[in-house]
Amino acid sequence: MILLFDIGNTHTHVGLANSRRVLRHVNIPTTSWTGSRALKRLREFIGRSRITGASLCSVVPAQTAAVKAAFKRVSDTECIELTHDLVARLGVGVDYPRPETIGPDRLANALAASAGHGAPSVVVDFGTAVTFDVVNRKGDYIGGVIAPGIAAMTDYLHEKTALLPRVEIRDTPAAVGRSTEEAMRIGAVHGYRGLIRGILAGIRKELKARRVAVVATGGCANLIAKGMPEIDAIDPLLTLEGLRLVWDRRK
Numbered sequence: 001m002i003l004l005f006d007i008g009n010t011h012t013h014v015g016l017a018n019s020r021r022v023l024r025h026v027n028i029p030t031t032s033w034t035g036s037r038a039l040k041r042l043r044e045f046i047g048r049s050r051i052t053g054a055s056l057c058s059v060v061p062a063q064t065a066a067v068k069a070a071f072k073r074v075s076d077t078e079c080i081e082l083t084h085d086l087v088a089r090l091g092v093g094v095d096y097p098r099p100e101t102i103g104p105d106r107l108a109n110a111l112a113a114s115a116g117h118g119a120p121s122v123v124v125d126f127g128t129a130v131t132f133d134v135v136n137r138k139g140d141y142i143g144g145v146i147a148p149g150i151a152a153m154t155d156y157l158h159e160k161t162a163l164l165p166r167v168e169i170r171d172t173p174a175a176v177g178r179s180t181e182e183a184m185r186i187g188a189v190h191g192y193r194g195l196i197r198g199i200l201a202g203i204r205k206e207l208k209a210r211r212v213a214v215v216a217t218g219g220c221a222n223l224i225a226k227g228m229p230e231i232d233a234i235d236p237l238l239t240l241e242g243l244r245l246v247w248d249r250r251k
Contacts, residue, residue, distance in 0.1 A: 001049040003075070004243040005067050006105055007058035009128050012067065014042065015240035016049060019248065022240045033066035039073055051075040055243040057082040057104035082246050087111055090249045093140035102141070106133045108242030109217065110141045115245055116235075117213035122203055123238065124196060124231065126218030128152065132199055137209055145199050150220050154188050171223060192224055200230050 004015035004022065011027040026045050032038040054071050056079055058064040064081070071079050080086070084099035087107045092114055096102060109123040114135050122144075123133045129152070132145040150169055157164045167184045175190070177183025204212050216225045217238035225231040235241070 001051055002244070002247050003046070003051055003054040003071065004240045004247075005054065005056040005058075005071070006108070006239045006243065007056065007060050007063055007067055008105070009060060012038075012063075013240060014045060015237070015243070016046065017240070017244045017247075022237045022244060025237065025240060030060055030063050033063050033070055038066075039070045042070055043074060046074060051077060053077045053247060054079040055082065055247040056080065057108050057239070057243060059103045059105055080246060080250055082108055082243065086246070087141070090246060091115070091139070092135065093138070095136070095140040095142045103131070105239050106131055106144065107141065108239045108246065109133050109215075110135050110242070111245050112235075112238045112242035113213065113215045114139055116241070117215055117233065119213075120207050120209045120211075121213040121215065122200065124200075124214065124216045124218075124221070125239070126150070126216065126220035126224060130192075130196075130218075132203065134203055134207070136207060145203075147195060147199070150188055150192050150224070153192075154184060157184065169220070169223065171226065189223065192220075193228060196224065196228065197230055 002017050006013040012030045013027055015022045015025040017023055028038050028041050068079055082104045084094050084102055088094050092111050109125055110133050113121040113123045119135045119139045120137045121135045125131045128149045130147045130149055134142050134144050136142050154167055167181050169188055171189050172185050177186050214231050216231045216234045221234050225234050
């Protein structure tokens, strides 16, 4: 079994995988790695599984060493960290002016999407920010788009206005809100779908491709992708699958 660590700003998504797929996963608060709580949760998650290695990507450099240290407490095997140099050797070229600035989670997504859905492909990752990552028809990562996450948009409205409440994000069939909360949900969910459609249309035009596989992942993927024919597949474990492929293709 191998461990997979996707270190994000809020949570670290930890997976346990075999040579074929991700078997189970758990979220651990990223800030907790500097204490003992995360190590305890990691040991509970592993249970009696025999760990033969680990694959890691991180957008929080300050926590990367802490996660690696925790891994060494549970296994003395190799831990591979995904970088732009490594992904280029694993099947996804990188055609980007400053490849060292690409978030490694985005590279993991591109690797998994290209392997599972072919090229060209686009990954829409609904996290703290929503990111679009593009693999062209040659199989090269060429860049993407970064927009505010849906929670960031609604939280900002609540924090910067006197009367708008904090709302739970959920779908609504209405197009006209009959309360402040419903109006905010329509603006967030329906408006977000419009944002996704508009950006995907621009990407397709720039790629000059008849067919572009679009894969959604991340916390709000199921909610936003519902009723959107522009999105071909939803894969909540896409980033972890990319990390599994990093380990599988490492030699």
